[in-house]
Amino acid sequence: MHRICFTFIFLLVSLSDSFGEITPILVTGTPEPKIRVRVNKSLKNVIISGTDLNRTFHIGNQTKSFSGRKKIKFNCNLFGKSQRFKAKGPTLLASLNSMTGLVTVGDKKYMGTVDIVSSETNDSCDVIQETRLEDYISGLLAKEMNSAWPIEALKAQAVAARSYALHKMETDHVSRTLGRDAHYDLESSEKHQVSGSFFDITRNTDLATSETMGEVLVTPNGKLTPIFFHAKCGGKILRPDQVWSNAVTGYNANPKGNYCHGHGQKDWVKGLSYDRFASFLKWLQRKKLIHVKSKISGKKRIKILKDNRDRNSLRLYWGDIHIVVKKPLFRRYFGRILFPSNNFSMNWNTQKSKFIISGSGLGHGVGMCQLGALDMAKKGWGYRKILSHYFPGHKIEKAY
Numbered sequence: 001m002h003r004i005c006f007t008f009i010f011l012l013v014s015l016s017d018s019f020g021e022i023t024p025i026l027v028t029g030t031p032e033p034k035i036r037v038r039v040n041k042s043l044k045n046v047i048i049s050g051t052d053l054n055r056t057f058h059i060g061n062q063t064k065s066f067s068g069r070k071k072i073k074f075n076c077n078l079f080g081k082s083q084r085f086k087a088k089g090p091t092l093l094a095s096l097n098s099m100t101g102l103v104t105v106g107d108k109k110y111m112g113t114v115d116i117v118s119s120e121t122n123d124s125c126d127v128i129q130e131t132r133l134e135d136y137i138s139g140l141l142a143k144e145m146n147s148a149w150p151i152e153a154l155k156a157q158a159v160a161a162r163s164y165a166l167h168k169m170e171t172d173h174v175s176r177t178l179g180r181d182a183h184y185d186l187e188s189s190e191k192h193q194v195s196g197s198f199f200d201i202t203r204n205t206d207l208a209t210s211e212t213m214g215e216v217l218v219t220p221n222g223k224l225t226p227i228f229f230h231a232k233c234g235g236k237i238l239r240p241d242q243v244w245s246n247a248v249t250g251y252n253a254n255p256k257g258n259y260c261h262g263h264g265q266k267d268w269v270k271g272l273s274y275d276r277f278a279s280f281l282k283w284l285q286r287k288k289l290i291h292v293k294s295k296i297s298g299k300k301r302i303k304i305l306k307d308n309r310d311r312n313s314l315r316l317y318w319g320d321i322h323i324v325v326k327k328p329l330f331r332r333y334f335g336r337i338l339f340p341s342n343n344f345s346m347n348w349n350t351q352k353s354k355f356i357i358s359g360s361g362l363g364h365g366v367g368m369c370q371l372g373a374l375d376m377a378k379k380g381w382g383y384r385k386i387l388s389h390y391f392p393g394h395k396i397e398k399a400y
Helices: 076-081 133-144 151-171 203-210 274-286 328-334 370-378 383-390
Strands: 034-043 045-051 053-057 062-065 069-075 092-098 102-105 108-111 113-118 125-132 215-218 268-272 302-304 313-318 321-326 344-349 354-359 395-398
Touching (some): 045 092, 045 125, 133 203, 274 321, 274 328
Antiparallel strands (some): 053 092, 313 321
16 A cells, blocks of 8 residues: 555554645636635544545555545644655645545535645644535535525625635735645635535525625726625724725725614623733834834833724823824734724723723624624615625626
8 A cells, every 4th residue: 555655644543444726717607616725724633534435645646436434534643753744834645525525524524625734833734625616605604694694694795705715716815924835725714714514504505605606896997805794893894904904995984874783792891901901012012013212111101092982093191102002903912802893992990990991893893794784684685785885896796
């Protein structure tokens, strides 16, 4: 079995022996692309199973087909012990697909092909699903929304998610460190988009996907741009440049109407100690995210000037030094638990000896508000009207 070629790569453990790059083009009539999604990362062991599996080991280009039900276990700890992998970046090790169209990873079934890739640190495995883009969108809808929501809300989400995915595929923006050497187009997480598995697909998600097949949002000159969405705006929509500093045309900052009011999580209140706030200010200065000439050090009084949720920046004094901080930087530093959204106000509470954060919404607040889309769909809005509300500088076109 050519054991010399791959014994150091992985270990097969079983009762038996069991176990592409796409550039989308915005021209109608082009074939539907396939997308590569990282569904798991940094796993020490990966168990793959399926019926009538086809397996390819890319080291040595060895292929084999199995009849019946098979299972294979990849021991990914062995990668870190090999000098061969330490000298290289992530390596495509194996690909598996099935005549049934389904491959099981752990307890989840995925459509298409499953790739095993050595992780960036070379001491574990990443799992990549390669599948039709429309199948990916159908599974995603049940995770990014709820498959029981009105069909027009799901269709709006389908177009937004497809646009985001195609932009990632076209620009190779998946990883700053790996660039084009990454073996996937985007990952299944809140960082990008949360995708589903085969059993997440429902009649509703399939219908929303098929009725918008190939549709994406583009600028008036037909250019793909990043299309963002979030859970709940809480009455305040932001532009990409207000959160991440990268300007994207075609966004509507704070459109009229708080359509998500009465849906989802209510307003939230959090507390932040003086010491953590002071550490945050020092971090901002080290990262050159604030313009302050004097060094922020020691302990000085922090006085916040009058603040409310409509403000995108927090104005304060560190002693006698005036500082302006963009509110999204709080969420970037402290995370989503302390700052569920960028829609908040902050003031010092003397009795509790801490800063009190009062906010609403959930998510970064850029682009389409998903609970807002739900409310609009319940009011009878079609998906095109929903999308035009959040992305007035875009139009819908067929990518394939």
